[in-house]
Amino acid sequence: MKIAVIGTGYVGLVAGACLAESGNDVVCVDSNDEKVRKLRRGKMPFYEPGLEELVRRNRVEGRLEFTSTLPKAVRAASVIFIAVGTPQGEDGSADVNQVLNVARDIARSMNGYKVIVDKSTVPVGTAGRVREVIRRETTHPFSVVSNPEFLKQGAAVEDFMKPDRVVIGAEDPRAEELMREVYSPFTRTGAPIMVMDCSSAELSKYAANAMLATRISFMNEIANVCELVGADIDQVRRAVGSDRRIGPSFLFPGIGYGGSCFPKDVQALIRFAGDKEYDIRILQAVEAVNACQKTRLLSKMRKHFGSLKGKTVAVWGLSFKPRTDDMREAPSIPLIEGLLASGAKVQAYDPEAIPVAKRIFGNRVAFSSGNYEVLKGADGLAIVTEWNEFRRPDFARMRKLMRGPIVFDGRNLYTPEQMKQNGFTYYSIGRA
Ligand code: NAD
Numbered sequence: 001m002k003i004a005v006i007g008t009g010y011v012g013l014v015a016g017a018c019l020a021e022s023g024n025d026v027v028c029v030d031s032n033d034e035k036v037r038k039l040r041r042g043k044m045p046f047y048e049p050g051l052e053e054l055v056r057r058n059r060v061e062g063r064l065e066f067t068s069t070l071p072k073a074v075r076a077a078s079v080i081f082i083a084v085g086t087p088q089g090e091d092g093s094a095d096v097n098q099v100l101n102v103a104r105d106i107a108r109s110m111n112g113y114k115v116i117v118d119k120s121t122v123p124v125g126t127a128g129r130v131r132e133v134i135r136r137e138t139t140h141p142f143s144v145v146s147n148p149e150f151l152k153q154g155a156a157v158e159d160f161m162k163p164d165r166v167v168i169g170a171e172d173p174r175a176e177e178l179m180r181e182v183y184s185p186f187t188r189t190g191a192p193i194m195v196m197d198c199s200s201a202e203l204s205k206y207a208a209n210a211m212l213a214t215r216i217s218f219m220n221e222i223a224n225v226c227e228l229v230g231a232d233i234d235q236v237r238r239a240v241g242s243d244r245r246i247g248p249s250f251l252f253p254g255i256g257y258g259g260s261c262f263p264k265d266v267q268a269l270i271r272f273a274g275d276k277e278y279d280i281r282i283l284q285a286v287e288a289v290n291a292c293q294k295t296r297l298l299s300k301m302r303k304h305f306g307s308l309k310g311k312t313v314a315v316w317g318l319s320f321k322p323r324t325d326d327m328r329e330a331p332s333i334p335l336i337e338g339l340l341a342s343g344a345k346v347q348a349y350d351p352e353a354i355p356v357a358k359r360i361f362g363n364r365v366a367f368s369s370g371n372y373e374v375l376k377g378a379d380g381l382a383i384v385t386e387w388n389e390f391r392r393p394d395f396a397r398m399r400k401l402m403r404g405p406i407v408f409d410g411r412n413l414y415t416p417e418q419m420k421q422n423g424f425t426y427y428s429i430g431r432a
Helices: 010-021 033-040 051-060 070-076 097-109 126-137 156-161 173-186 198-229 233-241 262-275 281-293 296-305 332-341 354-364 395-401 416-421
Strands: 002-006 025-029 064-067 079-082 114-118 142-146 166-170 193-196 312-316 345-349 380-383 406-409 425-427
Touching (some): 033 064, 051 064, 097 114, 097 126, 126 142, 126 198, 166 173, 193 198, 198 262, 198 281, 262 281, 296 380, 312 332, 332 345
Parallel strands (some): 079 114, 166 193, 312 345, 312 380
């Protein structure tokens, strides 16, 4: 099948490469010329495990191309995915202008029946708006499909190749059939293709992200209670998660969620429910709890040191989660800004995100090339992102390098007993 994917961000590039891998001829379009030039040279715009190799292979085998020229890609394709950004607008609602602009450009280049698939996360009703925009511009027949993406950064290729489910909002059988064909290689292991109306498909994506964000904020609140009453969140989490109605996933406390999706999607859902005069109070609380949780580690440091002025703090992990270099809304940002504002010196290490962090902090932070090197002369270590390489460190080596053997662990990578045995003063989340 001939497919065009508009937007080569996390979603578009991964979708494009995976669709090519399953035998389609895919043209990925991005309006950012520089990005397209780099992709043609085999340079990925971000770090995502397995992606570079997948792109390389499919380009060599002639199934994947990159261009900044949309019309030719649209004319050649029967299915066109829109995977551009839907950033948070000033009032918190999702800004769908990129999606609508692309829809208009697609319509102007159409030369026959096309299925236009909205893969970006968009508020309920956007499929209808896309349909309207296209109808104004062309007399060619077309179908609009809503196909939200559920991949996780850090495991994006695997998630796309082996989805838990594929959600398709389609209102005509011709489009539904084509979409089933597109996804059949990815659902052979039995993952369901769920066909529904566009509004339900659009809302499913927001509801899923809001539920995950809710679980995180809920467990963070329980963790904070644990600290006050002398309970251990790890024990509580295991007891709660073994209830089959609840399940063990996404129950880990920490220092708040970040990334490009949860914060913006929770906000957008609050906004579009609000537009219908529905006050979605649970999500307002989820957000407020998350904002507080992001200050938790800094409060623990302030409490321990009294003043942070003149202290040197090492930071392990900058990206909003492991296996990505994405720092959008990362908890590391308010933590580091807070430390700097309190007069502390910050030295930081992350396996992938240092180039991104340099653009945010410039020379206000000293960046190190290794997780031990960054500890030299540190009065304390803050663990922000749970990269695997931080899980089993050489504690004796750490102690020798640090001025003060104090660890503020925002991800509960170690047990309090283990840290005591290794001679550390240890603070974590939800454990006495
Ligand atoms: P992104 O910002 O990484 O990428 C968007 C790309 O679209 C950019 O490369 C940009 O240059 C390009 N673009 C913008 N306007 C264009 C135009 N007119 N023509 C061609 N290209 C254009 O975004 P992303 O993280 O891939 O997210 C895309 C959408 O998918 C969003 O709605 C997001 O909420 C959703 N989503 C993201 C994730 C994720 O993990 N990042 C997961 C699921 C869903």
